[in-house]
Amino acid sequence: EAQVTQNPRYLITVTGKKLTVTCSQNMNHEYMSWYRQDPGLGLRQIYYSMNVEVTDKGDVPEGYKVSRKEKRNFPLILESPSPNQTSLYFCASSLSPWGAQGGYTFGSGTRLTVV
Amino acid sequence: SQQGEEDPQALSIQEGENATMNCSYKTSINNLQWYRQNSGRGLVHLILIRSNEREKHSGRLRVTLDTSKKSSSLLITASRAADTASYFCATDGGTDKLIFGTGTRLQVFP
Numbered sequence: 001e002a003q004v005t006q007n008p009r010y011l012i013t014v015t016g017k018k019l020t021v022t023c024s025q026n027m028n029h030e031y032m033s034w035y036r037q038d039p040g041l042g043l044r045q046i047y048y049s050m051n052v053e054v055t056d057k058g059d060v061p062e063g064y065k066v067s068r069k070e071k072r073n074f075p076l077i078l079e080s081p082s083p084n085q086t087s088l089y090f091c092a093s094s095l096s097p098w099g100a101q102g103g104y105t106f107g108s109g110t111r112l113t114v115v
Numbered sequence: 116s117q118q119g120e121e122d123p124q125a126l127s128i129q130e131g132e133n134a135t136m137n138c139s140y141k142t143s144i145n146n147l148q149w150y151r152q153n154s155g156r157g158l159v160h161l162i163l164i165r166s167n168e169r170e171k172h173s174g175r176l177r178v179t180l181d182t183s184k185k186s187s188s189l190l191i192t193a194s195r196a197a198d199t200a201s202y203f204c205a206t207d208g209g210t211d212k213l214i215f216g217t218g219t220r221l222q223v224f225p
Contacts, residue, residue: 004157033212035215041217042215042216043158045212045214048211058212090158097213098146098207098212099146099160099207102163103148104150106157108156109157
């Protein structure tokens, strides 16, 4: 089954404790992206990747890091999480940045709480 | 900044009625897409309409696009309780990404 797999589904952590949210896709998509979703603010892009070893900042990259060492994986790293990073996070992948061929495929989301 | 803005923010209807949601955007586009999100879950791609198309159908979904007004509408006919979800439009807007609106929350009562 074609899918984007995110882990974990839920995470509660403390301020300053480094964490990684994993994302993996099995569709050989070149484009991958991370979004955060907050009430009233919609989906905002954090980082994206056009291909292996190519990453770039989205609209809200502060406090986040990513890497793309393999085509299928695109982990999101929070080096020192803060409470304002409490949010619902989504990983997405597609054949092109604009989803012109079949749109974006989203993961099920990671609900992160930083206390 | 938001490229797409959906209207209304929330919509409540009875099963069997039609639901219409609108999306307005700011810059020229190559395509516009609609997605559905069930509560707290990942978005699911519904339909894509290209800038040179005016109308597109998929099952009970009908999407229209008016590039002169920079607007699109999503019509769900004969709504079902299972259609209860948030619906988002997304546009490319000449950037290297899709930009999503803030969504319309649709509630369909049995």
